[in-house]
Amino acid sequence: MTLRFLSRIRVLGLYFLVTTAFAVFTFSTARAQIGGVYDVLGVQVDVTADSATAAQREALQRAQQDALVALMERLVPQEERVRLPQLTAGLAEQLLSDFQVVQESRSDVRYLATVNVRFVPQRVRELLQSIPVPFAETQSKPLVVVPLYEAGGTQLLWSEANPWMRAWAAQPGPGGLVPLIMPLGDLGDIVAIDAPRAAAGDAAAQEAIAAQHGAVGALLVRATADSATDPSVLSVSAPAPRQGLSGVSFTVRRESGEAVESFFSRAAARVASSLQEDWKLGNTIAFDRRNSLEAGVDIFDLQQWGQVVQRLEKVNLLASRRVLRMTRTMADLRLEYFGDPQRLRVAFNQADLVLVGEPSIGWVIGRSEDASRLSPPRLRVATPNGGVTTGDQAPAVQ
16 A cells, blocks of 8 residues: 655645654554454453463463454354354464453462463454455444332432442443443542433433533433332343443343342343444445445644644554645545445544535545534635635545
8 A cells, every 4th residue: 555645845844744643554454453443351260270371371362262252242143143153362463463361370280370362353354354254343433321220119329228330330431332331420520410310301411411421411211110129120221322222121030049149130131232233234344235435634733733643543444544635734635445425424423524515526534523614515625825725526435
């Protein structure tokens, strides 16, 4: 992938810096994902063998295998996983980038560890495409969980007596494509939203708790039990927490001999799984639909331009990108991507970018915070003096 800059660059100082900043455009899409979607963090293993060395060797192989299973659950819709090959330790090793032991302890015959595992995105993609099996990579911005519990005429939210909150706190960390943040229920959380405001669906309070935790929205998930002392039926509902996700509503019954904690945890896991599956199905990568578009980027200053470049690295639907023209105030890019413009927009939004326009009028790319001051989406042509002109004819999606 070669960068093609404007041949007549007159302001050498600025263009040298801009060229340096844009050098990251020569990366592969795979590299951008290491450290994110293709990381599986906090894999726990506990192995006993004939010796500490043997236990450690087996444990690290098991950690890689368990991480691969978790990765496939993250990327591949549930109904498609039956098409996957056997997820062996050998296959995990072939796809492995590296791993890090973050905590360990051992005896003469036992080894316990917590391991972070990273896979090479391109190798995983090639495996899934060769099957072939649909999968998703675009990661949603995080949601903050607001676990409202109702039983016996009482509403509980940020309380140690709230079993629904405890169930969510016990769920796995934010490892899916829709990261879920469970607040601690500290003073800041209480000030942002309390049980009455949650029960009333107070939008401002939900926005406040989301902003406090750096989330795109709140997952207000309500659980109503049939008994405050010995619940056997739990009615669970949650409105759609953001665009691209559906709401949930179901009733779950406690199984014979099931502990209350397991009962609530099972209900919480069902909500989380439903959200993850919904997002994956809406964002699967259409590798058989490769399109392209040309878009303009306003350059306000070097820092803003560098941030646009960095954020584009996070858009994994992009197959390739190159600069067609550049001046002091604008750049024209050609992007090749998988899928359709709507899914590309969704992927841009998760990276704090906006893609403005339509095939009939052209496209403009910018940071989300600059949306109000972007140039209109028109064909933009660089002029010799470093300015920009716009025309009525725009490049179409091919």
